[in-house]
Amino acid sequence: MLRSWMLGGVFAAVLASASASWGGIVLTRDGRTIEGEVSEQGDQVIIDRHGMRVVLDRTEVKSISNSGSVLEEYTRRHEKLSPGDIRGRIELARWLLEKKEYDLAREVLAEARRFSMRNADVIAMQQSVDRQQELDELQARKKGPVQLAALDNSAVPPTTKPFTLPPPGPVRPLTADEINLVRQNEWAEGQVVRVTFKNDVRRAFVTYMVGKRTPAEFNRAVPAAQAWDILQNGTADMKPNVVILQDPPTLVQYKMIQRSYINGCANCHTYGKTSSRFALKWPANSDGDTYANFIILTKYSTRVGERDYLLIDRDHPSDSLLLQFALPPNAVPVGGVAHPDLDKKYRGTVRTTSDLNYRRVDEWLNRTLNPVTPDYSSLDVGGPGPTTRPAPKK
Numbered sequence: 001m002l003r004s005w006m007l008g009g010v011f012a013a014v015l016a017s018a019s020a021s022w023g024g025i026v027l028t029r030d031g032r033t034i035e036g037e038v039s040e041q042g043d044q045v046i047i048d049r050h051g052m053r054v055v056l057d058r059t060e061v062k063s064i065s066n067s068g069s070v071l072e073e074y075t076r077r078h079e080k081l082s083p084g085d086i087r088g089r090i091e092l093a094r095w096l097l098e099k100k101e102y103d104l105a106r107e108v109l110a111e112a113r114r115f116s117m118r119n120a121d122v123i124a125m126q127q128s129v130d131r132q133q134e135l136d137e138l139q140a141r142k143k144g145p146v147q148l149a150a151l152d153n154s155a156v157p158p159t160t161k162p163f164t165l166p167p168p169g170p171v172r173p174l175t176a177d178e179i180n181l182v183r184q185n186e187w188a189e190g191q192v193v194r195v196t197f198k199n200d201v202r203r204a205f206v207t208y209m210v211g212k213r214t215p216a217e218f219n220r221a222v223p224a225a226q227a228w229d230i231l232q233n234g235t236a237d238m239k240p241n242v243v244i245l246q247d248p249p250t251l252v253q254y255k256m257i258q259r260s261y262i263n264g265c266a267n268c269h270t271y272g273k274t275s276s277r278f279a280l281k282w283p284a285n286s287d288g289d290t291y292a293n294f295i296i297l298t299k300y301s302t303r304v305g306e307r308d309y310l311l312i313d314r315d316h317p318s319d320s321l322l323l324q325f326a327l328p329p330n331a332v333p334v335g336g337v338a339h340p341d342l343d344k345k346y347r348g349t350v351r352t353t354s355d356l357n358y359r360r361v362d363e364w365l366n367r368t369l370n371p372v373t374p375d376y377s378s379l380d381v382g383g384p385g386p387t388t389r390p391a392p393k394k
Helices: 069-080 086-098 102-115 120-143 176-186 201-208 215-220 223-233 249-266 287-299 356-368
Strands: 022-028 033-041 044-049 052-057 061-066 195-197 242-244 301-304 307-310
Touching: 022 044, 069 086, 069 102, 069 356, 086 102, 086 120, 102 120, 102 356, 176 242, 176 249, 176 287, 195 223, 201 215, 201 223, 223 242, 249 287, 249 356
Parallel strands: none
Antiparallel strands: 022 033, 022 061, 033 044, 044 052, 195 242, 301 307
16 A cells, blocks of 8 residues: 655646656655656656646655556556567567566567567567666666665674674464464455454444444444454454454465565575574465564564664655665665675675566555554564664673
8 A cells, every 4th residue: 555645735837848757656855655647847846646736846856666557557458468469569568668667578578589589579679678777777876875784793883892693593483363463454444355253252342332333233244344343443352253264465465475575585584594683484384484474574673874774664665675675786776775795795686676576565565565564562483683782781
């Protein structure tokens, strides 16, 4: 879910000349996120939100990125292509190149080559995609340095003696009750899930809500709506008796991300392999393992400079280290935080911000994940060591 704010005024000025616009997300320096049709004119950035125009001075803008609508439009166009439509795939790849969706363009061109391995137009378009991405990466490196996150044991205040944080312990899987708690917290109203009830909790809830809700009103609702009502308006002891039997959409998407994206982190960050305080449960062969990793990612933070960064930052999704640490240091956007790279060998788990897997995680963070961080303090799964450093000895 993308957080956005409605600005107080509606700018009614008509621009004398229109520039090209695209579906985008504008992040302002004061923390607002605005999505719409973005265009740039001189020193102004204009966002059209369904006919309402927001005009910002360029100095107010921290970053501009393509919105998830590009992926949606790609899906719509791709579904219309018939098997063997090479020309249609070349045109789709050209559109993706304009949108800087390089990995999606490569996927489409790879499909075209399966139908015609030596097609000169397909090969030329592949070369164009590679060349443009290299130019973009070169320009990004020229714009300025990025912060490099220190290893866990290196950022020691000058007034203290060096010390070593304890290594991560083994990670335990979550229990069925703990999985249910996470599903409850990550479920959003209106999403269809299968539920069941224990200990006659519906009867207890109707009794508790006397004067606020009639039994007939409650009983007419479908089970998912009844479950939502109890979780939002019932007592704390009622909630464990509402059992969600399947993953809500955000956790379905998380499981896909874990398989295609987070497994790259697990190559190094597993118990017994890593020297940092960050370790995942790997291989993740069960829901208990997968949910344990979700909790670890949700709770983990580290300090860079004067600021604490979160692996999953629900308030400022684009600042999430889950995105930034996946990139090689030379591909991190200016002002971002790069993964520790003291031996100069870290190559990232994705190449650029246009990587399809990177875009899927970005969309999950901005559009699907619950924007409010639930309280998971009761879930201690092991793995990471303490998130704060010990006080200096006097």
